[in-house]
Amino acid sequence: SQQGEEDPQALSIQEGENATMNCSYKTSINNLQWYRQNSGxxxxxxxxxxxxEREKHSGRLxxxxxxxxxxxxxxITxxxxxxxxxxxxATEGGSGNTGKLIFGQGTTLQVKP
Amino acid sequence: GAGVSQSPSNKVTEKGKDVELRCDPISGHTALYWYRQRLGQGLEFLIYFQGNSAPDKSGLPSDRFSAERTGESVSTLTIQRTQQEDSAVYLCASSAPRTSGSRKQYFGPGTRLTVL
Incomplete structure (x- = not known):
């Protein structure tokens, strides 16, 4: 079963704008990771x-x-x-530290030039 | 070095046939994961290998699914008596030993399985 729920499911913005995606989860976690997927x-x-940790930065993220x-x-700025x-x-569980990731359903972002 | 590779990239099979999907992890990565992704959906965990420990098979959807891993190298995911609902992209990922401190997973390009 999927732990994460993401919203919005789809987001369309103009180049230069900021994009915000949200993720909710259900159980305790060791860490939460964000991944990107191109073309399925x-x-x-x-x-x-x-x-x-409460906040983290990496480049425009x-x-x-x-x-x-x-x-x-x-x-994404x-x-x-x-x-x-x-x-x-994707969340990595809080017990046992297995390394297994539970993924959300994803947000599809379209940035229009 | 090379990333995670998977083969074949595409597989079309008939319902009821068996298929084998292969994953070559990054050299030195002790952990290997299989996921399934149906069209427009998130990733569904299938199985996880960590070194010589017993694999975590908790995500395998039925006994038609099995996976093996040879030491810390190649893994094969086998689906027996394929059904149309098995159609999906099967993604493999590997990660460095826990002692490295890195928790991120490196993904292969996936195998797109179509069951007719």
Missing amino acids: RGLVHLILIRSN RVTLDTSKKSSSLL ASRAADTASYFC
């Missing part, structure tokens, strides 16, 4: 935030984590047409 194939890791609300958000892709959050 392999995923690329974007950023990881640990359960004891900003991730926040609120463990009390079991939610995370991914912000100054979007580019090349950012068009599907974005997935």
